[in-house]
Amino acid sequence: MVNSKPCHAALKPSSCVRSKPCRRLYHSYEHERPPPFAPTESRILSAALSHVPTHGFATAALIQGARDAGYLDVSTNLFPTGPFSIVNYHLVTQRLALAKDAPSTNDTANNISENIRTLALRRLHANKPIIHRWQEALALLTTPAHLPTSLRELALLSDEFLFLAGSTDVTSTWYTNRAGLAVIYASAELYMTTDMSKDFVETEEFLTRRLAEGEKVKGLVGGVGAWAGMQAGGLVDGLRSKGIWI
Amino acid sequence: MNTASALRAVYRPALRQQSPICDFLLPSFSHSQSRKQYASVTTSSASPKTEPAPETLNSQSAAKRRRPLSKEQQQFLDSALRVNQAGELAATLIYTHQTLPITRLHPHLRPLMHHMYSQEAGHFSTFNAMLIRHRVRPTAMYPVWTAAASTLGWVTGLMGREAAMACTEAVETEIGGHYNGQVRVLLSWVKEMEEKGEEVGEEMRELVDTLKRIRDEELEHLDEAVGEGAKEARPYELLNRLIRSGCKGAIWISEKV
Ligand SMILES: [Fe+2]
Ligand SMILES: [Fe+2]
Numbered sequence: 001m002v003n004s005k006p007c008h009a010a011l012k013p014s015s016c017v018r019s020k021p022c023r024r025l026y027h028s029y030e031h032e033r034p035p036p037f038a039p040t041e042s043r044i045l046s047a048a049l050s051h052v053p054t055h056g057f058a059t060a061a062l063i064q065g066a067r068d069a070g071y072l073d074v075s076t077n078l079f080p081t082g083p084f085s086i087v088n089y090h091l092v093t094q095r096l097a098l099a100k101d102a103p104s105t106n107d108t109a110n111n112i113s114e115n116i117r118t119l120a121l122r123r124l125h126a127n128k129p130i131i132h133r134w135q136e137a138l139a140l141l142t143t144p145a146h147l148p149t150s151l152r153e154l155a156l157l158s159d160e161f162l163f164l165a166g167s168t169d170v171t172s173t174w175y176t177n178r179a180g181l182a183v184i185y186a187s188a189e190l191y192m193t194t195d196m197s198k199d200f201v202e203t204e205e206f207l208t209r210r211l212a213e214g215e216k217v218k219g220l221v222g223g224v225g226a227w228a229g230m231q232a233g234g235l236v237d238g239l240r241s242k243g244i245w246i
Numbered sequence: 247m248n249t250a251s252a253l254r255a256v257y258r259p260a261l262r263q264q265s266p267i268c269d270f271l272l273p274s275f276s277h278s279q280s281r282k283q284y285a286s287v288t289t290s291s292a293s294p295k296t297e298p299a300p301e302t303l304n305s306q307s308a309a310k311r312r313r314p315l316s317k318e319q320q321q322f323l324d325s326a327l328r329v330n331q332a333g334e335l336a337a338t339l340i341y342t343h344q345t346l347p348i349t350r351l352h353p354h355l356r357p358l359m360h361h362m363y364s365q366e367a368g369h370f371s372t373f374n375a376m377l378i379r380h381r382v383r384p385t386a387m388y389p390v391w392t393a394a395a396s397t398l399g400w401v402t403g404l405m406g407r408e409a410a411m412a413c414t415e416a417v418e419t420e421i422g423g424h425y426n427g428q429v430r431v432l433l434s435w436v437k438e439m440e441e442k443g444e445e446v447g448e449e450m451r452e453l454v455d456t457l458k459r460i461r462d463e464e465l466e467h468l469d470e471a472v473g474e475g476a477k478e479a480r481p482y483e484l485l486n487r488l489i490r491s492g493c494k495g496a497i498w499i500s501e502k503v
Contacts, residue, residue: 025320026327027381030447031313163381170331170377172388240346 036092043069044079045089053129057083057136084146087137091153094126095160115165117211120185121204123157124192128200134193158182173218180218184210297433313444319435323453324382325501326428331377332385332500333421334370336395340417341366343399344410352407358470362414365463372456385500394496398489405479412479414471416489418464424497425461429454 037045048065055061062076062083079085098119127134141150158181162169169177188210192203315323341363349356377384385391402413432454439446479485 025317026315026323027379028315028320028449029379030449034314159381168374168378170374170384172384172386172392174384174388175386 036096037089040069040071042089044071044075045086046093048086049090049130052086052133056133057086057140059083061086081146084140087140088149088153090130090137091157094123095153095157097126098123098160098164112165112167113211113215116161116167116181117208119161119164120181120188120207120211123161123185124188124200124203124207127189127192131192134189138190138193154182154186158185161185177218180214184214297429322431323380327373327376327380327382328385329424329497329500330428331370331373331382332387332391332496333424334366334373335388336391336398336496337366337417337421338363338370339392339395340399340402340413343396344403344413347403348407348410355407355474358474362467362470365467369460369463372460386503387496387499391496391500394492398492402485408475408479409485411471411474411476412482412485413489415468415476416486417493418468418471420490420493420497422461422464422468425457425464429457429461432457 035042044062044065046065047068048061050068051061051064055064059076059082062079062085063073065086066073066075076082081088130137140146155178158178161181162177167177184207188203188207191206192200195203197203341359345359345363349359376382398413402409432450436446436450436454439450476482
């Protein structure tokens with residue numbers, strides 16, 4: 001008990017990913033973003049993650065992780081969300097890892113769709129080592145208590161894909177694009193948990209197909225807007241040609 | 247201000263509730279308390295002449311700012327850039343829809359309308375680029391503002407030259423004051439940074455410069471509109487008040503959503 005006291009101070013979370021999600025903010029280029037997890041927190045959780053293949057997303061993995069990092073078992077009490085904190089750690093670190101070797105948006109600026117596919121695929125493949133345990137993670141992610149955090153993390157991932165892919169969309173489709181991509185990615189992730197094919201080629205096909213369908217729907221939505229605009233414009237022009245001043 | 251505070255009073259109870267889902271896709275109201283210290287970005291419309299001109303703004307150093315901006319500062323910039331983009335979207339649409347009916351009756355206004363439109367289009371693309379670069383989401387009301395601004399431009403265009411100019415005058419008064427407020431806040435940050443001996447940073451200097459330039463162009467539009475008979479519009483008072491409160495409401499909403 002006495003020994004756990006210093007842990008308290010060391011484990012003081014640096015992040016807001018715990019229970020109350022932080023807001024998305026103006027992104028400055030002049031300084032590094034603070035790391036999402038405090039060093040100790042990060043050490044325990046990454047060690048815990050390495051025990052997930054054997055222990056699953058469970059308290060046992062968290063305890064093993066704490067031991068590996070040189071802390072007492074009791075320090076796992078400092079993760080109030082229990083095994084969910086391992087899931088969250090995996091999601092956050094893998095999302096941030098995408099930026100490290102993102103496709104250069106300069107030379108492939110005209111192929112945003114392909115960039116998105118590459119990024120989503122890379123993110124899916126990051127689940128490989130724990131894929132046989134991922135349904136446990138999905139169960140945790142979808143419990144009512146964790147749902148807000150899960151959805152937010154999914155939204156951030158979707159935004160990360162689009163940002164890194166070089167999307168320049170800042171109109172009202174900003175929202176539909178992000179929501180659509182989030183749904184596609186989440187369904188591919190679920191599909192992957194039952195995929196037995198070699199190197200998850202079926203998941204890749206699934207993802208590619210879904211993204212292509214998404215493009216078509218997007219084209220359709222855009223088309224409807226353009227069509228309505230054209231009709232209205234045509235009407236105005238028609239009336240103007242009849243001498244009516246509008 | 248009346249409209250804004252009335253709206254605030256009506257919506258406050260609803261805004262208190264924390265949005266259960268990611269405030270990232272959904273508009274967030276929950277952070278309004280933390281922004282209080284800067285009041286509203288619309289409160290100031292002091293003359294630019296009284297504006298402080300910190301020396302570091304003119305410094306040529308390309309050094310980067312080392313200390314991160316505070317969370318409040320980032321939140322302020324987040325909503326400020328979002329409102330600015332929405333405002334410039336509206337401005338381009340208003341001029342687009344006014345131009346035809348106005349220039350048909352008053353061909354001499356063609357160069358002016360075109361000049362103002364192309365400046366607005368420039369502002370719009372400036373803020374679009376900033377939104378992309380700084381990962382700021384556009385306002386969720388984008389389609390609503392599109393429709394509202396197009397209608398406003400079209401209606402005032404049909405009402406004639408004076409009404410169109412009164413519309414420009416009213417809009418630019420609000421927008422100019424709004425940019426003024428932002429410039430003041432940023433200048434106060436710069437001053438604070440200077441006092442602490444911190445590097446202001448290229449990003450901040452550029453932002454202040456851009457906002458000042460755009461603000462000055464908006465105020466030019468205002469003068470031009472008054473010069474073209476904005477005050478002769480009938481009913482001037484009503485039009486002016488209507489459009490200005492519309493602008494205030496739209497700014498207030500876009501800061502949040
Ligand atoms: Fe403008
Ligand atoms: Fe303007």
